[in-house]
Amino acid sequence: MATVTAPAFRPGVPAFLKHRAVHKLLALAVAAAILVPLADARWASGSWPQALTVDLTKPLTGVSDWIIDNRDSHPLFLYFFGHVSNAVVLSVRAVYLVLLGVGWAGVTALGALVAWRVAGARLALGTAAAFLACGVLGMWVPTMQTLALMVVAVLASVVVGALLGLAAGLSDRMERILRPVLDTMQVLPAFAYLLPVVLIFGIGVPAAVLATVVYAAPPMARLTALGLRCADKGVLEAVESLGATARQRLLTARIPLARKELLLGLNQTIMMALSMAVIASVIGGGGLGDRVYQALASVDVGAALAAGIPIVLLAVVLDRVTAAAGQGTGENHRTRGVHVLLAVAVAAAVAVGGRLIGRLDWPDAWTISIAEPVNRVVDWMTAHLYSGVPVVGGTADWAGHFTTWVLDPLRDGLQALPWWSVLLLVAALAWVIGTWRTALTAVLAMAAIGVLGVWEPSLDTLSQVLAAVAVTLVLGFGTAIAAARSDRVERLLRPVMDVFQTMPQFVYLIPVVALFGVGRAPAVAAAVVYALPAVVRITAQGLRQVDPAAMESARSLGATGSQQLRGVQLPLARPALLLAVNQGVVLVLAVVIIGGLVGGGALGYDVVFGLAQGDLATGLVAGAAIVCLGLMLDRVTQPADRRAQKGA
Numbered sequence: 001m002a003t004v005t006a007p008a009f010r011p012g013v014p015a016f017l018k019h020r021a022v023h024k025l026l027a028l029a030v031a032a033a034i035l036v037p038l039a040d041a042r043w044a045s046g047s048w049p050q051a052l053t054v055d056l057t058k059p060l061t062g063v064s065d066w067i068i069d070n071r072d073s074h075p076l077f078l079y080f081f082g083h084v085s086n087a088v089v090l091s092v093r094a095v096y097l098v099l100l101g102v103g104w105a106g107v108t109a110l111g112a113l114v115a116w117r118v119a120g121a122r123l124a125l126g127t128a129a130a131f132l133a134c135g136v137l138g139m140w141v142p143t144m145q146t147l148a149l150m151v152v153a154v155l156a157s158v159v160v161g162a163l164l165g166l167a168a169g170l171s172d173r174m175e176r177i178l179r180p181v182l183d184t185m186q187v188l189p190a191f192a193y194l195l196p197v198v199l200i201f202g203i204g205v206p207a208a209v210l211a212t213v214v215y216a217a218p219p220m221a222r223l224t225a226l227g228l229r230c231a232d233k234g235v236l237e238a239v240e241s242l243g244a245t246a247r248q249r250l251l252t253a254r255i256p257l258a259r260k261e262l263l264l265g266l267n268q269t270i271m272m273a274l275s276m277a278v279i280a281s282v283i284g285g286g287g288l289g290d291r292v293y294q295a296l297a298s299v300d301v302g303a304a305l306a307a308g309i310p311i312v313l314l315a316v317v318l319d320r321v322t323a324a325a326g327q328g329t330g331e332n333h334r335t336r337g338v339h340v341l342l343a344v345a346v347a348a349a350v351a352v353g354g355r356l357i358g359r360l361d362w363p364d365a366w367t368i369s370i371a372e373p374v375n376r377v378v379d380w381m382t383a384h385l386y387s388g389v390p391v392v393g394g395t396a397d398w399a400g401h402f403t404t405w406v407l408d409p410l411r412d413g414l415q416a417l418p419w420w421s422v423l424l425l426v427a428a429l430a431w432v433i434g435t436w437r438t439a440l441t442a443v444l445a446m447a448a449i450g451v452l453g454v455w456e457p458s459l460d461t462l463s464q465v466l467a468a469v470a471v472t473l474v475l476g477f478g479t480a481i482a483a484a485r486s487d488r489v490e491r492l493l494r495p496v497m498d499v500f501q502t503m504p505q506f507v508y509l510i511p512v513v514a515l516f517g518v519g520r521a522p523a524v525a526a527a528v529v530y531a532l533p534a535v536v537r538i539t540a541q542g543l544r545q546v547d548p549a550a551m552e553s554a555r556s557l558g559a560t561g562s563q564q565l566r567g568v569q570l571p572l573a574r575p576a577l578l579l580a581v582n583q584g585v586v587l588v589l590a591v592v593i594i595g596g597l598v599g600g601g602a603l604g605y606d607v608v609f610g611l612a613q614g615d616l617a618t619g620l621v622a623g624a625a626i627v628c629l630g631l632m633l634d635r636v637t638q639p640a641d642r643r644a645q646k647g648a
Contacts, residue, residue, distance in 0.1 A: 135366065
């Protein structure tokens with residue numbers, strides 16, 4: 001009788017070991033087991049080794065001194081930078097004088113007519129009310145200064161961005177070259193752009209305009225390239241079959257087909273230009289931003305609010321008008337020309353009428369000062385709400401507890417970690433979420449911070465970012481889940497999110513200073529409020545776009561609402577959740593850096609100190625560290641599939 005041999009027992013590999021992330025972590029652990037003992041023996045643990053630090057103070061100070069000494073004599077400045085600076089100054093001054101010459105009535109009428117032409121009577125009334133409110137608050141002249149700077153900066157940004165987008169949209173080689181540059185520029189905080197232009201152009205309007213152009217041009221370039229590349233292939237083939245040249249195809253097919261992307265690029269460029277124009281008050285941009293900056297420096301919340309309200313009104317009006325233009329269906333050139341001529345004619349008539357009756361300037365008798373009443377309210381809050389409130393405590397108590405229980409331990413914990421462990425954590429996170437290239441980029445960016453000699457201030461900034469991101473994600477995911485599950489909640493949140501997403505970063509500092517005073521906790525609070533709308537919107541959209549068939553299947557099996565959320569919606573919405581985390585981190589970093597103006601300390605304070613004291617070496621090193629920190633955080637939180645979409 002034949003014997004039956006039992007199959008040999010072959011233990012299976014545990015399921016978790018088959019996961020790609022585990023393979024990456026095991027490979028990283030092997031590399032760490034070899035490299036960490038060598039690094040520890042050579043440079044020891046603890047903070048970043050002094051032997052690996054490069055002191056750039058002397059060379060940067062030397063470069064700064066050379067530029068200052070040769071700014072009026074060297075040919076590079078006389079025949080290039082000097083002409084650029086003069087052109088910027090003359091352009092801004094010309095636009096400013098035109099706005100003043102048109103008068104408050106003419107500017108208001110022109111703005112209302114443009115809004116009516118684009119979006120109807122309701123937005124026209126809102127636009128007129130916004131301009132009138134700027135005058136009533138006593139901010140007409142600063143508003144015109146900001147508008148003049150913005151007009152020049154936006155025109156330059158659109159030209160530069162459109163040319164770059166044209167090159168990237170028509171050439172695969174240029175697209176591959178520009179993509180990583182634009183990726184990096186779009187994750188950098190606004191403060192990182194200030195010091196390089198100050199080094200070349202000094203404090204003043206030219207530096208403010210050029211920093212705004214560099215900051216606002218990437219969205220126009222990206223969306224122009226996207227529009228040109230996504231043009232309908234069938235239309236392009238039809239035009240080509242008619243014998244059209246490449247130039248004719250571009251002008252008659254590609255650009256018209258990319259109209260919506262171009263107008264969306266204009267919208268994004270205008271909003272980013274306004275945000276940067278306000279921040280550029282730190283380097284002499286003037287206007288409304290300067291009023292906010294001076295008020296915050298003296299903790300005058302009333303004066304800051306008086307200038308902050310016109311900024312918000314401008315942001316909302318500009319966003320609505322340009323967004324409505326992008327959603328339009330277009331019309332023939334003759335009708336468009338008639339409307340433009342009508343708007344100009346009416347504005348000119350109003351301006352002439354104002355000049356004849358001597359009413360070009362906003363009348364002083366029509367202004368209302370809100371600074372003193374607001375400061376009285378702040379004083380009352382300081383006396384009654386800052387501390388000592390029964391049971392709940394006060395806002396200052398909350399800020400103090402958050403600093404003592406969260407920010408201080410997080411900062412001290414990061415600074416106590418061995419330097420190599422920080423690099424190892426960065427590598428692990430970036431490689432698990434992305435690829436080895438992104439992990440290498442993140443590690444090199446973090447190591448560059450140590451080489452620059454600002455390891456501990458950077459970890460201080462990082463601790464604030466991590467705390468703000470944690471709060472933002474908890475609040476954002478909770479709010480987004482409620483909005484995704486209830487149409488009523490979504491309708492209630494939509495106008496609030498719209499307004500919050502149009503407000504420049506600088507404005508968020510005003511209410512947090514009023515509520516919490518100055519310090520790191522207020523900077524974190526401002527960052528949370530600034531980043532929250534983007535996290536809520538991206539997460540809610542991802543949850544709402546989950547396959548209805550999957551949801552119906554879960555319901556048919558008797559899954560409860562919470563089970564559907566945990567088992568179906570959240571797993572299927574993972575790409576949207578990761579994108580929300582990435583955007584939350586980038587937006588939080590931008591405001592945490594600006595928080596240096598209200599006591600946030602760390603890298604933001606170093607930049608402000610460098611600008612205020614003329615110590616460009618300190619400011620430039622801090623600015624470079626901010627660039628590296630932003631690059632590292634973006635790579636650590638950017639999933640591989642999103643990078644693949646960028647490259648598509």
